[in-house]
Each structure stands twice: as structure tokens, then as C-alpha cells.
Amino acid sequence: MNRDAVVELVGAGYAYEEGPAVLSGIDFAVPEGRSIALLGRNGSGKTTMLRLLSGGLRCASGRLRLRGEDVSYDRAGLTRLRTTVQLVVQDPDDQLFAASVGQDVSFGPMNLGLAEAEVRERVREALEALDITALEDRPTHLLSYGQRKRAAIAGAVAMRPRVLILDEPTAGLDPHGQERLLAVLDRLRASGTTVVMATHDVDLALRWADDAAVLTPDGLRTGPVAELLADRALLGAARLRRPWGMAVAGVLRERGLLGADAPGPRTPEELEEWAAAVSGP
Structure with missing residues (x-):
């Protein structure tokens, strides 16, 4: 067990009804203040x-376990868990249900029995954090897909969780929408929220995360994201490709253009910046 973990799975397993085990013997700790990419x-x-x-x-x-104590699945235990940990599912339409954005974002805080002024403050903070204040009165069915994604995340943020869990949050977004969402996540991390993101996008993981957790048929491997994504055997077992940035850095090092310990470019934009710096004025 990890004493520094906010939330932690210890030897966890799960199987859906009449099916084989999906997970078995999973140990996974989410420490405070880290960004973690769950890959597979x-x-x-x-x-x-x-x-x-x-x-x-x-x-x-x-x-x-939550803060070192086993979670009880009664009403009190789950309320305690969900004021600390919030999940945003992949499809925002599975999460949004109220008539307007403001009503949807207010639902969780209202269910906590908070005073009306506190609920309003949390809604305001969440809408500002997701950069959708102007959408507060907008009917949810009139939102674009990217706006629905951010509205769903705002509903989770309004609960002021210590850990925000996102299932494939960039799926279905165009490049501009992805960049806007990543900027939002950066602001949330800067404000102290720990973010766990499930994705199969290794380039996104390398660029965004501090740590990685990689699911393979043999179990779960965790560690610094650059270390795990450099392990070709692990990537093969997980059926993940090598990150673009690592492939480029490898070519540059082979040609003597990048030092062995120098960080390589992780995106095409960073490659352009590196090339401009190397070539000089």
C-alpha cells in the first residue's frame, strides 16, 4: 500500500457477469499532484x-482505498469517495442530462446539500475553469461536441475533487478542440487537481503526463511516462506504437544532432522550434 496515495486499488480484480476476468491483481496508486496517463x-x-x-x-x-482507508460502498462511503474522486466518461451525452449547462453543473453540489450561495460559487468557478462561462444558460442539446465535453468536465470540477479521472477526453475532438482541452487540464493541474487520463494516444501521453500506467495481458506497469514509453517490449505487449517524439529523437541522436541526455521534441511544433534554434539566425 502507498501511504502517499489519495486513492488506491490494492490487488483489485473484476469480471462482468458470465464473462472472464477483465482485471486481476491490479495495484494502482494515485498520488497527490501528479498527472497520470492510463494506456492500453x-x-x-x-x-x-x-x-x-x-x-x-x-x-x-x-x-x-481512500486516504489509506478501505472504501465502504454505503451512501456515506460513496459520498466521501465522490467528493474526492470524480470520473468523466468518454461520451458527454452519457453524463449531461439537465436542460441547461448551469443546471447540469450545479447538480452534484446541490446533491451534497450545500447552501445555495456555495452552489452558485462552485458553478461559477467550474465554468470559469473550463472557459465556458458564456454557456451557462445554453441548452445542453445546442452545444457542440467539444462544448459538451467541457460542460461534462465542469460538472465534475464543481465537486472540487482532489482527483479528476477522464476516460478518453480527447476522443472525437478536432486538433483545436484537443488543444483547448489540454489547456484547461493544465490550469486544473496548476490549481492542485490530480488528473488521471485514460487514452491510447501515446503521443498525447508523452507530451502531457508525468507518469504512465500501462495495461498489458500480464498486468499493469507504472512509472515515469518517458521511461515506460521507451520500453519497446512493454509497448508490444500492450499493442501500442512507439511515440512519434521518441522515434524522432532516436533519429536525431543516431545522426549526432541531439545529445544522449538532451530531451527530444515531442510534437511537430517543438521539432520546428528545435530546428530553428539549431540552424540559428
Whole structure:
């Protein structure tokens, strides 16, 4: 067990009814202040693992711990968990249900029994954090896909969680929408929110995360994101490709253009900046 973990799975396993085990013996700790990319091929169990972490599913074996204590799945235990850990699912239409953005974002805080002034303050903060203040009175069915994504995240942020869990948050977004969402996540991290993101996009993980957790048929591997994504055997087992940035850095090092310990470009934009700096005025 990890004493520094906000939330933690210990020896966790899960199987859906009449099916084989999806996860078995999973140990996964989410420490304060880190950004973590959960990686794995489709069907590897990423979404199941996120639902176990957030209490949406109950471990068939093992335990879920919050601040070092086993989570109880009664009303009080789940309320305590969900004021600390919030999950945003992949499809925002599975999460949004109220008539307007403001009503939807206010739902969670209202269910906590907070005073009306506190609810209004939380809604205001969440809308500002997601840069959608102008959408407060907009009907949810009139939002674009990217706006619905941010509205769904705002509903989770309004609960002021210590850990925000996102299932494939950039899926379905165009490049501009992805950049806007990543900027939002950067602001949330700067304000002290720990973010866990499930994705199969290794380039995004390398660029964004501090740490990675990689699901393979043999179990879960965790560690610094650059270290894990440099492990070709691990990537092969997880059916993930090598990150673009690592491939480019490898070519540059082979040609003597980049030092062995120098960080390589992670995006095409960073490659352009590197090339301009090297070539000089």
C-alpha cells in the first residue's frame, strides 16, 4: 500500500457477469499532484479500472482505498469517495442530462446539500475553469461536441475533487478542440487537481503526463511516462506504437544532432522550434 496515495486499488480484480476476468491483481496508486496517463489497447480494461477507482464498480477481489482507508460502498462511503474522486466518461451525452449547462453543473453540489450561495460559487468557478462561462444558460442539446465535453468536465470540477479521472477526453475532438482541452487540464493541474487520463494516444501521453500506467495481458506497469514509453517490449505487449517524439529523437541522436541526455521534441511544433534554434539566425 502507498501511504502517499489519495486513492488506491490494492490487488483489485473484476469480471462482468458470465464473462472472464477483465482485471486481476491490479495495484494502482494515485498520488497527490501528479498527472497520470492510463494506456492500453481497446478492450484492455482501462474503463473498468477507472470505474473501480471512482466507485462506479465494486472490486470483485481486492480493495479500493481512500486516504489509506478501505472504501465502504454505503451512501456515506460513496459520498466521501465522490467528493474526492470524480470520473468523466468518454461520451458527454452519457453524463449531461439537465436542460441547461448551469443546471447540469450545479447538480452534484446541490446533491451534497450545500447552501445555495456555495452552489452558485462552485458553478461559477467550474465554468470559469473550463472557459465556458458564456454557456451557462445554453441548452445542453445546442452545444457542440467539444462544448459538451467541457460542460461534462465542469460538472465534475464543481465537486472540487482532489482527483479528476477522464476516460478518453480527447476522443472525437478536432486538433483545436484537443488543444483547448489540454489547456484547461493544465490550469486544473496548476490549481492542485490530480488528473488521471485514460487514452491510447501515446503521443498525447508523452507530451502531457508525468507518469504512465500501462495495461498489458500480464498486468499493469507504472512509472515515469518517458521511461515506460521507451520500453519497446512493454509497448508490444500492450499493442501500442512507439511515440512519434521518441522515434524522432532516436533519429536525431543516431545522426549526432541531439545529445544522449538532451530531451527530444515531442510534437511537430517543438521539432520546428528545435530546428530553428539549431540552424540559428
